Amino acid sequence: MQIFADENMPLVQQFFAELGDVHLFNGRTVTAEQLKDADILLVRSVTNVDAALLAMNSRLRFVGTATIGIDHIDQQYLAQRNIPFVSAPGCNAQSVTEYVLSSLWCLAEKYQWDLTDKTVGIVGVGNIGSRLAKALQAMNISVLLCDPPRAERESSFVHTSFEQLCKQADIISFHAPLTSGGRWPTRHMLNKETLLSLKPDCALINAARGAILNNNALLADVAATKSRRPIVLDVWENEPDILTALLPYTDIATVHIAGHSVEGKARGTEMLYQQYCQLQGIPANQQLSELLPIPAMEKVQISANFGLPDVQNLARLLYDVRRDDAILRQHLAEQGFDRLRKSYPARREFSSLQLCGNSVPDYLLQLGFGLAQ
Numbered sequence: 415m416q417i418f419a420d421e422n423m424p425l426v427q428q429f430f431a432e433l434g435d436v437h438l439f440n441g442r443t444v445t446a447e448q449l450k451d452a453d454i455l456l457v458r459s460v461t462n463v464d465a466a467l468l469a470m471n472s473r474l475r476f477v478g479t480a481t482i483g484i485d486h487i488d489q490q491y492l493a494q495r496n497i498p499f500v501s502a503p504g505c506n507a508q509s510v511t512e513y514v515l516s517s518l519w520c521l522a523e524k525y526q527w528d529l530t531d532k533t534v535g536i537v538g539v540g541n542i543g544s545r546l547a548k549a550l551q552a553m554n555i556s557v558l559l560c561d562p563p564r565a566e567r568e569s570s571f572v573h574t575s576f577e578q579l580c581k582q583a584d585i586i587s588f589h590a591p592l593t594s595g596g597r598w599p600t601r602h603m604l605n606k607e608t609l610l611s612l613k614p615d616c617a618l619i620n621a622a623r624g625a626i627l628n629n630n631a632l633l634a635d636v637a638a639t640k641s642r643r644p645i646v647l648d649v650w651e652n653e654p655d656i657l658t659a660l661l662p663y664t665d666i667a668t669v670h671i672a673g674h675s676v677e678g679k680a681r682g683t684e685m686l687y688q689q690y691c692q693l694q695g696i697p698a699n700q701q702l703s704e705l706l707p708i709p710a711m712e713k714v715q716i717s718a719n720f721g722l723p724d725v726q727n728l729a730r731l732l733y734d735v736r737r738d739d740a741i742l743r744q745h746l747a748e749q750g751f752d753r754l755r756k757s758y759p760a761r762r763e764f765s766s767l768q769l770c771g772n773s774v775p776d777y778l779l780q781l782g783f784g785l786a787q
């Protein structure tokens with residue numbers, strides 16, 4: 415069995431080597447010729463899997479993407495060829511949630527906000543959006559939820575239309591998939607017109623897909639607006655060739671790494687392995703919990719004096735998004751977007767830290783921290 419995998423897929427050897435020969439490729443530059451002998455193809459978000467890429471391969475029997483987003487996969491084409499396709503839903507939802515929380519804490523510190531006075535609009539309330547909403551509500555921060563597909567499916571879902579959310583929210587965080595067709599397309603849903611309907615100082619966070627925000631329209635808006643709008647961008651239109659003219663207007667700018675926690679990336683690989691084994695009816699012998707490195711910090715004692723203002727200090731033991739913002743600003747020009755993603759330093763999720771003590775507040779567990787046994 416010939417297994418072809420993106421070279422940026424952690425633990426792929428450990429999970430897949432028992433199933434065949436694992437060959438690694440550069441996800442951005444891989445060609446049809448390189449993949450002609452693949453039985454299994456494992457990709458990340460930078461590889462468009464379509465008729466052109468698979469034109470020379472007649473033996474492929476499984477395609478997996480170790481990501482949540484699937485806008486780079488031509489699913490219709492794979493279905494036509496009867497090639498099973500799987501993704502990794504939710505694999506890095508906690509990682510993105512922690513990225514957004516860290517960004518909110520940084521903005522709150524910079525602009526001296528009390529986040530409990532703010533209303534956060536969440537666009538797309540799936541794995542990431544609902545996890546973020548739960549975390550914010552646990553810290554008494556108001557949320558507005560916008561998810562038309564869910565509103566149609568679930569009578570109990572409290573939906574705010576995107577138009578209303580634009581008018582009411584103090585901060586908008588995008589967590590919808592990138593779609594161009596269908597009833598609720600998201601491509602350029604934030605554009606020249608919808609930007610005009612926002613509160614003048616409404617902060618924007620995009621850790622979904624770059625093209626959900628029309629980057630040129632956003633640049634025109636922030637360049638023209640006198641009251642500066644706080645902006646956090648992890649994803650960009652046209653990656654890796656991003657609109658660098660936007661950078662001076664961003665508070666936090668990163669190289670599409672919101673989902674790149676150690677756990678988030680490795681979970682993606684594990685989910686592909688598990689789904690392949692299930693499809694083949696073979697046992698999944700490898701377990702992520704046995705392969706993850708021991709975290710640098712394992713336990714923290716929480717005292718009865720711990721309060722909500724201490725949460726961000728605790729979180730900063732593990733992650734501060736300003737580190738990643740500095741990486742982009744200092745190194746983008748000489749290293750480029752993709753190289754910075756490839757050399758991304760390790761970041762562990764909140765769950766890697768076990769909290770000890772008799773008075774660990776429930777909101778810390780809602781945020782994803784672990785509880786020592």
Ligand SMILES: NC(=O)c1ccc[n+]([C@@H]2O[C@H](COP(=O)([O-])OP(=O)(O)OC[C@H]3O[C@@H](n4cnc5c(N)ncnc54)[C@H](O)[C@@H]3O)[C@@H](O)[C@H]2O)c1
Binds near residue numbers: 506542563599648670
């Ligand atoms: N920056 C990163 O590193 C990173 C990491 C993971 C995922 N992502 C992106 O985030 C997206 C969301 O991830 P998820 O795991 O929450 O996906 P999900 O599929 O669990 O949830 C997406 C939600 O968006 C909703 N939706 C669809 N169209 C909408 C619209 N027009 N308006 C509002 N909501 C709409 C869906 O109904 C769904 O509930 C992914 O599709 C991916 O593109 C980015």
Ligand SMILES: O=C(O)[C@H](O)[C@H](O)COP(=O)(O)O
Binds near residue numbers: 458459460481483674
């Ligand atoms: O969709 C996803 O899961 C994320 O955007 C993912 O983190 C992208 O990372 P990549 O596959 O490009 O490394």
